[in-house]
Amino acid sequence: MNMAIRVYLLLFIVLSYSYTAFSLYEDQVGLMDWHQQYIGKVKHAVFHTHKAARKRVVVSTEENVISSLDLRHGDIFWRHVLAPTDVIDQIDIALGKYVITLSSGGSILRAWNLPDGQMVWESTLLGPNASKPLLLVPANFKVDRENVMFIYGNGFIHAISSIDGEFIWKKELASEGINIQQLIYTDGSDTISAVGFVGTHRFGAYILDVKSGELLKYKSMEFTDGFSGDLSLVTDDTAVAIDSIGTSLVTIQFHDGLISFHQTLLSHLIQDFRRAAVISPSNIPGAFILETDNSVTLIKVISRGELKVVEELGHATAVSDALFLPGGQQAFALVQHRDGKILLTVKLDSDDGTSNLLEETIHLDNQRGKVQKVFINTYVRVDRSNGFRVLIVMEDDSLFLLQQGEIVWSREDGLASIVDVKPVVLPVEKDGVSVAKVENNLFEWLKGHLLKLKGTLMIATTPDDVAAIQKMRLLSSGKSKMTRDRNGFRKLLIVLTRAGKLFALHTGDGRIVWSRLLRTLRKSETCQSPRGISLHQWQDPHHHALDQNPSVLIVGRCGDSLDSAGLLSIVDAYTGEERNHMEPVHSIVHIIPLSFTDSLEQRLHLLLDANRRAHLYPRTAEALDIFQRESGNIYWYSAETEEGTLRGHSVHKNCVLEEADNFCFDSRDLWSIVFPSESEKIAATATRSLNEVVHTQAKVTEDQEVMYKYVSKNLLFLATVAPKDVGPIGSVTPDESYLIAYLIDTVTGRILHRVTHHGSVGPVHAVFSENWVVYHYFNLRAHRYEMSVIEIYDQARAENKDVLKLVLGTHNLTSPITAFSRPEVSTKSQSYFFAHSLKTMAVTLTAKGITSKQVLLGTIGDQVLALDKRFLDPRRTVNPTQAEKEEGIIPLTDSLSIIPQSYVTHTLKVEGLRGIVTVPAKLESTTLVFVYGTDLFFTRLAPSRTYDSLTEDFSYALLLITIGALVIAIFITWVWSEKKELQEKWR
């Protein structure tokens, strides 16, 4: 008997200690989240391979990243993301240990320690007028034993010490309105030249003393035909430029203050020269590269400014800068495309023409586009000859290191510039797939299951078994499987990048499932600067048409203005194949996904053009039929920030065009709201997410009162600020500043709520969900950021509290709601101080909307903070009553406290954070969060904890053992009692 008691006690203790942990522990990082680091499209690259230390390449990118990459593997040694306004102009390496960056249009010069990326010094170079920033780091030039570099920026030439960034001298050169194009310093000389154009018809050259900055000479000379474009330096005293009409090349020689021009007609040099030519910015001493629309030519400058065509380089080529080889020779790399392969040529440039040093063919997959940039570096081979490695930047922004005809490493840096994200569900696991495997080898299958059982019961002891189980677990954990899972955690994220490439990322591990450089979004004859704008769910079969794969619609535009022609493409979400494309079509200003689908489950989309016409897609008779049936209930709005108007529109009738178009409709204005231009300026808008689900329409308060949420899909939150506030920081005083928040019904244009925050300024970030809106702004009076919440309740349904009414059916809960009825709403609002400045805001979405919400804040520190909506409850009071406390109302505080554990990104940073996308999982408690910027981050969030599932580390084995032990214990005690009973009977 005692034994039994002991057994139970033991079990009880074991069970009471095996509770599940809810917060994330250090070792759990990376189990359900992933983080990827990128740098963006490379602009400049400087190799650092001299020393015996680690070989590296320092790059600066269009995402404003300065980074040091491992030349062996392509990993990031260190990385800094500069502010978007602080654009990097030039980079170089000084003293062999500092990376020098010139940024902000030549205003800021920084030195970073090469091994670890620490900033060593920073100098601000101010000047009155903006100019082309130039950086010149002479290899070994010293003034007073200090290494010096020359920077031209903002009209001044500066000589700056490399070691500490101190000014040695500076001299203004912009006095005559000269536009300095090049700085020239020949090793060993004691003068430095700055050459450029004065206006468009004059060439000017300054010669300065290199030690003191004293102006020694200034010469300028008029050229009657004028110049166009940039000046390209060929040698230390020769430059070339194109004349203003673009028909001839001008060779400019300036030696000791003597300037001479030599003009060569382009038609003499190039056979069938037709249109404008450009001198490519590559830097090859003695020669330059001329690009015309049908050829690329290497041209050499021979004596007295004579030009000679050295070589025709064919089409679609990128050329690197020249590289000096130890023997005084120079080499440059050249990349051409041939039959889907890349032909890399390294040319040796000597006085008697060029010769090919190296010719390699590299096979790259065909979704990379053309080579954009080439950077060359040399190394000494085993046989003491010169080897070359080449860094190439492709059209899709990816980066490759090529050496010995092979790809050493590659980086998908296009993912640093994501434009839009759309989640897509994975295919259902096909029945029979596993059975087919079983048929192959029944014994293997049985063994597998035995192993699994062993693993579960923790009786696998031999190392072989353990290894096999580990492998099997990894396979069956299914984190990265390509099929749908029960909880809906596995999904594909379709991602569009700025380069026009589409990627499918797997949410399990973040790997790229497929990628495609869209033909539609590539530069072509008809579309010179295509740009992807957005992604839309085109087809998502889940009721009919299940044999079809889901597809996404990619919308693009030729050029930056709103009235440029639009591009459309439909891509299969599972394979990445382009199913259909339409290009260039009418302009696209806005895309409205309608809530109707056709028999193939293709979603109807209304595309609005710049002429305020609406175009219906897909262009089928069926879609048209559906649309015409529903067109009376389709309304949309447009906000014009410049004019300060908000307008409501509806579909009117078919367009009157030259050729009849059944799918084009004219719109008409139904309502308008005019914000007085002298007092208000639109700062932000927010609407509810289209796919948001609201579970409960009512809220029961602590005193058993029912408050009905005003849940309308047509609500718009709009914030306006004082027009002065649009200027830079400090352009508005607290007394002049205000922020006005509006809630507007977008069908009727009714202003449901309008509230003024005095002394507050933008930028405004807002998020709208269910019946509440949360917005973030700066309070000038309190010198703090503030967050406000507005909750909106329906008063028209407030009388439906009576149970009797509900029973008798006299309530109006089921009556249809029309937007034309006069809404009776009441609002509750509250403001809280908040410590952080924000970049973006989002809200969690769950499948059924039961789980409580969290507001996700992308902070200025590039992290994501999850803030419970409970903290932003307008009903918080200073001293909540017992009943209110039970309801979960937190006592009112002045400011929102930040709990360090609530950082979704824990210790990681999503550099350059730009957007947060939330996707509901199938499991109600969980929402998937994808954060993108220069980096990518993905995780799962459970705002109310995972109340509907056991945690992943739940020990099924322990449960089994417990049950087993209990059953055994029951038997034992039963036998004991039987025995005892019998004994008693026979006593």
Added chain:
Amino acid sequence: MATTTIAQILSCFFLLNIVLQLATTSFAFQSDELLVDDDEFGLEGGRLPDPPPETRPATSTRRRSAESGSDLDSKIQFQLEHAFGDSDFSPAGTFTARLKKWPNGGQTLTKLRFSRNALSQTDKENFKRLIEGDDFYQIRLPSNLLNQLGREHVISSVKARCLSQRDALDEHFVINMDGVNVLGVNYGPPGSCQYPRVSRPPTKWSFNSHTLLKYSNEVLRTPVFTEAVLGENGEGEELKPPERSFWAKYWMYLIPLGLIVMNAMTQAMNLPEEQGTGQPGSQGPQAISGRGQAPAVAVGIGLMDQRISAIEEEMHYQVSPNFLFSSSFRNIDQSKLF
């Protein structure tokens, strides 16, 4: 005579108390004047008490003459225009209001009043057509009341059927103002728009108009004086959460303990009983309970020629292991709960 005096007093009272505007409905005239602008300050919020019929021009003139005392304020007039479906806008009525200038430079409108023009025959035809075609009836107002030329208009539309749900036409304006700027106008029926849709033209071609001026609300921050609250209570006198009872805190330890004790007790009770078998005096209660079941037991051991007391003893020992079992199961249940 007495009645006339009262009437005189009443009329004087009315003339002198324009600002307060007592319930006008009880007087000889009826006005669409809004009650909310009574206090000349807050013009927001509030609802019209009851839909009053159309304005009578006589009233307005009377009032205006009475109000022309203050020189800070000025009268202002602006037009409502309407359109039927795609037609052009045409004048439909006139709003008159007083423009009140505040010492701080702000301007607000008070005493808004509206008179609608009678609908012409073509208007009526147009309106009927709108109802038949379920089309929009549109209205517009100038966006700036002082400088009406060259400015944009604020437009609002409503399905014509929503206005004609009763005999006459009902309309409701909420004009959202910012100083002298009209931001937007909420226009529609005063109540709900019926569903299922009824499309019948009105029998009486006149508008019952309700108007409301709305200005922006100020955000009021609930002051939180956390420090003050702390200070009042004094240091260390913070409200401690009420002490939970001993049982509430340690019930999870107490229940198993209790079970163990009970088990031990029953065992302890059994031991002396085992020693004292066959003593009828000590088994009074069991004997009674045993008797109740005696026939059933007797069937099982009927062949044995034994005394009843022996059966009683057996009954007793049957009870004790069962009890142990049930208690152990309870134990399991508890552990599951935890």
